[in-house]
Amino acid sequence: xxxFTLDPALSRDTIEIMKLELCYLGLMNDKRYPWLIxxxxxxxxxxxxxxxxxxxxxxxxxxxxxxxxxxxxxxxHKLNIATLGNMVRQLHIHIIxxxxxxxxxxxxxxxxxxAQPYNKDEADSIIARLTxxxxx
Amino acid sequence: xxxFTLDPALSRDTIEIMKLELCYLGLMNDKRYPWLIxxxxxxxxxxxxxxxxxxxxxxxxxxxxxxxxxxxxxxxHKLNIATLGNMVRQLHIHIIxxxxxxxxxxxxxxxxxxAQPYNKDEADSIIARLTxxxxx
Numbered sequence: 029x030x031x032f033t034l035d036p037a038l039s040r041d042t043i044e045i046m047k048l049e050l051c052y053l054g055l056m057n058d059k060r061y062p063w064l065i066x067x068x069x070x071x072x073x074x075x076x077x078x079x080x081x082x083x084x085x086x087x088x089x090x091x092x093x094x095x096x097x098x099x100x101x102x103x104x105h106k107l108n109i110a111t112l113g114n115m116v117r118q119l120h121i122h123i124i125x126x127x128x129x130x131x132x133x134x135x136x137x138x139x140x141x142x143a144q145p146y147n148k149d150e151a152d153s154i155i156a157r158l159t160x161x162x163x164x
Numbered sequence: 165x166x167x168f169t170l171d172p173a174l175s176r177d178t179i180e181i182m183k184l185e186l187c188y189l190g191l192m193n194d195k196r197y198p199w200l201i202x203x204x205x206x207x208x209x210x211x212x213x214x215x216x217x218x219x220x221x222x223x224x225x226x227x228x229x230x231x232x233x234x235x236x237x238x239x240x241h242k243l244n245i246a247t248l249g250n251m252v253r254q255l256h257i258h259i260i261x262x263x264x265x266x267x268x269x270x271x272x273x274x275x276x277x278x279a280q281p282y283n284k285d286e287a288d289s290i291i292a293r294l295t296x297x298x299x300x
Contacts, residue, residue, distance in 0.1 A: 075243055077231045088224055095213045106253070107211055110246035114262060114270040117242070126250060134250035135275045 032069040035118040041143070043151055045158055050086040051121075053094065055158070058143035059150060061132075062102045062125040064094055064158075073119035076111055091121060093162075098125040101161055108136065168205040171254040177279070179287055181294055186222040187257075189230065191294070194279035195286060197268075198238045198261040200230055200294075209255035212247055227257060229298075234261040237297055244272065 034052055042054030042065050050070075056063035068087055073079060079087060095107055104125035111121045124137055132140040146154065170188055178190030178201050186206075192199035204223055209215060215223060231243055240261035247257045260273055268276040282290065 075231065075235075076245060077228055077235075077243075084224060084228075088220060092213055092220075095211065099211075099213075106249050107213075108246070108248045108250070109212060110244070110248070110272075112244045112246070112272060113242050114244070114272075136246075136248060136250075136272050139271045 031071045033071075034067060035116050035120075037116045038065065038067060038118065038120060043146075043155065045155055046162065048090050048093070050083060051090050053090075055146075055151070055155060056122075056143075057145045057151070059146045060141075060144050061130055061137055062098055062104070062154075063137070064098065064123045066090055066094060066121040066123065068119055070119075074113060074117050075119065078119065087121070091123065094123045097158060097161055098123060101125075101157055102127075110136075112138070167207045169207075170203060171252050171256075173252045174201065174203060174254065174256060179282075179291065181291055182298065184226050184229070186219060187226050189226075191282075191287070191291060192258075192279075193281045193287070195282045196277075196280050197266055197273055198234055198240070198290075199273070200234065200259045202226055202230060202257040202259065204255055206255075210249060210253050211255065214255065223257070227259065230259045233294060233297055234259060237261075237293055238263075246272075248274070 042056055045053045045055055050068050051066040052069055054065045056065055068079060068083060070083060098107060102125040105128050106126045108124040108126050177193055179193055181189045181191055186204050187202040188205055190201045192201055204215060204219060234240060234243060238261040241264050242262045244260040244262050
């Protein structure tokens with residue numbers, strides 16, 4: 029039985045873009061960076077190696093899909109991909125489009141300053157751009 | 165032609181453990197954390213999506229192998245896995261065994277304080293432990 033529920037902190041901090049085959053795809057509600065989160069919709073996963081091999085394969089496919097998405101929409105200088113989970117243990121993967129002008133560059137983005145939430149128009153606009161590209 | 169050479173910063177900051185099928189496996193010379201680095205031995209790779217699909221598959225295999233290695237040797241509270249590349253562009257993957265008592269917990273480890281290099285005996289000892297487990 030797969031009784032997946034999204035961790036409350038991930039639910040609070042992200043805006044749902046769509047559900048992929050394996051993962052919930054969310055936009056981190058922080059307009060300082062184009063910052064997406066993939067959460068495999070499997071119960072009680074903490075580490076990457078907790079996933080079944082076929083789910084790991086699908087996760088890799090979705091990481092590639094989201095990486096290409098961010099490259100095509102934002103043309104970043106660098107992608108950052110990470111699974112940390114020190115604070116939120118539910119397995120989740122950060123994929124962030126980094127630029128040399130962003131406020132944390134060249135350091136990592138976690139723990140730097142405070143999130144700047146999108147207003148509704150901004151969120152609608154970026155999610156529309158991402159969804160359109162994902163469906164194309 | 166594959167004219168791979170390890171980036172000078174990665175060469176300076178790591179101690180070679182061994183070469184796996186795809187990746188150079190190095191120990192970050194910082195005894196504050198059990199911190200390993202995988203570097204696919206392919207020329208001019210920057211992003212994960214630059215790798216050919218078969219190399220991505222092998223990288224996933226080696227990430228799993230190194231994750232199990234760190235779990236079995238150090239029993240960490242959490243593994244952190246990341247490819248950032250903001251400072252060193254050559255594609256490399258960090259796999260770090262994190263504990264709630266380590267100096268950066270619960271934050272990420274990058275950019276926190278200064279590396280504490282192993283002395284020769286310490287480095288020999290940890291590399292022997294890792295290598296023995298890898299070969300078993």
